[in-house]
Amino acid sequence: MRVAIVHYWLVSMRGGEKVVEALCDMYPDADIFTLVCDRDKLSEKIQRHRIFTSFLQHVPGSRKHYQSLLPLMPFALESFDLRNYDLIISSESGPAKGIIPPPHALHVCYCHSPMRYLWDHYHFYRGNAGLMAKVMMPLLAPLLRTWDANSSLRVDRFVANSHHVANRIGKYYRRSSVVVHPPVATEDFVPGGDVEDFYLCAGQIVPYKRIDLAVRAFTKLGRNLVVLGDGDSREVKALKRIAGPTITFTGPASFSELKSRLARCRALVFPGEEDFGIVPVEAMASGRPVIAYGRGGALDTVVPGHTGILFKDQSVESLVEAVEVFEAMEPRFRSDTIQMHAAQFSSMNFKIEMKKIIDQELAKRHVAIEARPYAASRSPLFQDVSQVPLH
Incomplete structure (x- = not known):
């Protein structure tokens, strides 16, 4: 074949x-x-x-x-x-x-x-x-x-x-x-050591991923947010203009740095609507929960209350509320349970x-x-093939 x-x-x-x-x-x-x-x-x-x-x-x-x-x-x-x-x-x-x-x-x-x-x-x-x-x-x-x-x-x-x-x-x-x-190469990601005091937003920086929501929300909350990745230069400049002092832009990162950040963050923030979304699965394979917009592929991968939180409106207010809900229940998220869930996407x-x-x-x-019939069975000349002389 x-x-x-x-x-x-x-x-x-x-x-x-x-x-x-x-x-x-x-x-x-x-x-x-x-x-x-x-x-x-x-x-x-x-x-x-x-x-x-x-x-x-x-x-x-x-x-x-x-x-x-x-x-x-x-x-x-x-x-x-x-x-x-x-x-x-x-x-x-x-x-x-x-x-x-x-x-x-x-x-x-x-x-x-x-x-x-x-x-x-x-x-x-x-x-x-x-x-x-x-x-x-x-x-x-x-x-x-x-x-x-x-x-x-x-x-x-x-x-x-x-x-x-x-x-x-x-x-x-x-x-x-x-x-x-x-x-998803889930086997390449493992839970790290101690979780550090920062949230992570990772991936290509383009307008439809709505990283602006995360930057505005975490600036408003005064929480540490690391934006990892590169992309549209105009979008990066616009994000930096609205970012407060708790927002860090790292630019493009190596695979080892991505793995390290995913394993150490409090949670991955995923504010865009994706067809599937591989980064949330990579975060869960690292044992970390995901705070995602509740549309698109996130509905297939994030289990609310078990592997993360879904927020219903693509707005700063809705994301802020989701972060506050997450922090109230943060101790309930188990790294091993989250990692096991991610394994199904291998x-x-x-x-x-x-x-x-x-x-x-x-x-x-x-x-x-x-199952297709032979041509002979459809032809009136050969309706009774047993009568056809063999010599």
Whole structure:
């Protein structure tokens, strides 16, 4: 069986690329197709596979400004020749599912999210875009939405990374899906020594993650907050302007520093709405509770009162109240219980569940082929094959 893995772009090693790594473990001989690729940013595991890129790879600056090439992505995806593959697994977010699968192949789409900038986050992205994008988006978005919805019909089975994403697949594509949480290297995180007097906000600093809520809330409370990560320079400057003396910005951090901070913080603060959210699981694997906005993937991972606290409104007041509730019950949170809960999101569980779904779909296709009647049974010339002379 020849296997193709289709990923939107390979220019960094984040959550989507960790899914590709897990799929590479499952199918070590698979070929990888992607719109653009920066091999220097990829893990050795991914680099060991044959990687095919689209014509966008040859556009100057494409590896850095790939998102601006969105109008060309449907043409690039449909240019991939997948005729010789029996199983195609698309890793969808950017897009990736819009390939043209051959009739005999099984196409399973692991969906991190329907394209946010075309659907539920469209107005947010347009509001924060430059002048040219603000002008062009209303003209191009309806065409791209139509293509995106139509290309969902090329998928045989959708797998969503959370129930939040499954609901959006149903809303925008009118397709059902099964939920398999993405792989998290939970075994890489362990509870540390003494917990220190600071809260942690970690991850890429971009507007939709709403780190501004955490900065304002902890400035108001006078509590220590460490903001770990880097991202949009304008957003970082804006956050520093509103930050009080108890807020510390560390900039980008190594993996060892992230592990250390997660293990020592009082709690991770997660004020954004994510499709899944890997950092909260990493914090729980470190034995630390999570204070998260009660929407999106956090509903799949955080158990209120046991592994963290969920706040209902994306506002400073609601977050402040959640921190006060957390501190009142802080001694009740048990590090070992939290760590055990996080173990269910391991890479091994992801591989087991994905293999189960793919094998079931392959078996159904095999049964359907076996059940097809022979042409002779449908032809009036051969209704009684027992009368056909053998010599």
